[in-house]
Amino acid sequence: MRKLLAGLIVGAALVPGAPARAAAADQWGLAQTRVDQAWSATRGSARTIVAVLDSGVSPLPDLAGRLLPGHDFVNHDDDPADDNGHGTMAATVIAAAGRNGKGVDGVCWSCRILPVKVLDAKGAGGYTGIALGIRYAADRGAAVISLSLGGSDDSPLLRDAVAYAESRGALVVAAAGNRGVSTPHYPAAIPSVVAVGGVTPAGTRYEWSNFGAWVDVTAPGCNQAQGPSGVVGPYCGTSSATPFVAGVAGLLASTDPAPSAAQVRTALLASRGRVDALTALRALPYDGDVTRPSVSLGPVRPLVRGRVTITAAASDQHGVSRVQLYAGGRLVATDTSAPYALGWQSAPRTGPVVLELRAYDRRGNLTVVRRTVRADNTAPALRLTRTGRTLTARAADPSGIARLELVVNGRVTARHAAATGRFTVPRARKVVVRAVDRAGNAKVADGKLVR
Known part of the structure; x- marks a missing residue:
């Protein structure tokens, strides 16, 4: 039985005492991949199930109502509680409730999470448990299966499980690994699996991320996440990039008409490099779409x-x-x-x-x-009468009069916020009265000509 390690980058674990809410600047990946723009079109759907095959998932307020019953293939029971933290962090990257003032903003806010525990408290597991977990998730309607884990050996057992998941309509997304080498990592290197590498805020490959032609797509390699206690902190590695891509896949799977796993995969890879949620949405086929904008x-x-x-x-x-x-x-x-x-x-x-x-x-x-x-593109009506040096202005307009102004030698010297006003006319070269209606149209009359 080949052992698998979760692949968490050293030093990326959550730090006790970290803030309970992630700062927007720390979630740079959401803007980098245009997930924040894709949210205006879809934030996921309850019909979309994303399975997290990891160390389990612990209940958190940010997953409330969307964490399904799962299974523990390590202890062989139906309690997939997280005794490591890795799986819960992956789940919150995928589907933590967004913009609720706490925790982190997940990628697919409305997607449901199916917890499948295949790694133990030390983050280790075997190919047999992984294969069983993939089949379990596929049988329970998972549209996307996220695996933040991997090993160096290929395996017919894993290939068969992935093929089975495909036959059930699921897309498998897996971590490329964190050794900074081009050597294939499994199950990510299985051709039908979406293999995910990690990139920096500048869009360049993290030095620890595996690479090569077998890596299908890259995604933000450091994301804010929540552990089982709810504490927020950085979560780095291809283990973090993978649930990010799984979340985008969940957004795509939530569209109407529901796309196939193959169509979701094609759309994910449409950006030809780093995942781009908006490009991926637009790459989906839309025949049969009846949802209005x-x-x-x-x-x-x-x-x-x-x-x-x-x-x-x-x-x-x-x-x-x-x-x-x-x-x-x-x-x-x-x-x-x-x-x-x-x-x-x-x-x-x-x-x-x-x-x-x-x-x-x-x-x-x-x-x-x-x-x-x-x-209103019509100037107001304006009538002036003068008695001695007193000038009376009366204006009318269907939209209402905003103000009357006395303009002496080009400068406003008096103003009335009414339709009727009286002004004292000075001895000046040029005196006019201006009436302005509420739309901004103006009428000007020469106060020197009025007797």
């Missing part, structure tokens, strides 16, 4: 004039093809890439206008959002 308008003033820029947020699991803006039933702008900003010349309209935002995904599914605004 998500779209929302940015801030829109109820009263507009002149040229207006309408901003929007739009996302879809398979990508947004275009966002269009209609004004009063007429197409006025199209944008094909985020961030979406669409221009509309409201002039010379004055009156209510229905704005309609249409977002199309790559399959042609459509979402429509409407907002009614009032366009």
Whole structure:
């Protein structure tokens, strides 16, 4: 029986007393791989099960409601509790609840975790237990099987188990190993397994990460994770990169229509190097997609004039093809890439206008959002009367008057925030009164000409 080691980098274990919440800057991998952008399209699904074959998984608040009953192939019982910490850390990288103000942000927030204990308290195990664990996970509906472990020897036992998992529709993801060599590491080097190497924040290979043509994809090699006690700290090695990729695979498996394991694998490798969640989502086939894109308008003033820029947020699991803006039933702008900003010349309209935002995904599914605004491109009416040196201004506008201003020799010398105002006219070369409506349109009258 060949022994397997979990492959945790020395010094990467959680440090007692570490903070209970990971800082965003410490989770650099989420932005590096565009997982944070992919979240706008999918955060996973409860239908997607990711099996963690490791030292077990301990219950944590960040996994609450999503940790399934599992099995212990070390002690031969149904209690896959983690007596090492390695498996729990892997599970939180995959699926810790996101943006909840505690713990860490996992990759696939809604995915469920199937704990399968195949490593003992020292992080060691055998090929027989691993093979049994792979079959167990496949039989229980795992879409993704994550193995942060490996050995130097090839094995028909492992190959048969991986083939069985494939036949059951599961994708196997495994660590490339941490010796910094090109020698194949198993089960990662089995051709149908997704072999994962580790990269730095700069995107370069960590010196400890194994490499070679047999490594399929790389991922952040140091991630924040939680141990069985809930303490947060750095978790490094291809053991950490592997659950990261497994989490991305979980996001892909959660899309509609549900992709096959082969399609998820192809999409993962579409970035040709470091995993890219957004690229992977867009690489999935979308025939049969009936899910409409998500779209929302940015801030829109109820009263507009002149040229207006309408901003929007739009996302879809398979990508947004275009966002269009209609004004009063007429197409006025199209944008094909985020961030979406669409221009509309409201002039010379004055009156209510229905704005309609249409977002199309790559399959042609459509979402429509409407907002009614009032366009005002007409200057207010302004009438002046003068008695001696007192000038009375009266303005009117359907949108309301924002202010009246006395402008002497080009400089505002008095102001009234009302539709009617009285000004004392100085002896000056040029005196005008300006009325500004609530939309910003202005009307100017010469105060020197009024008698």
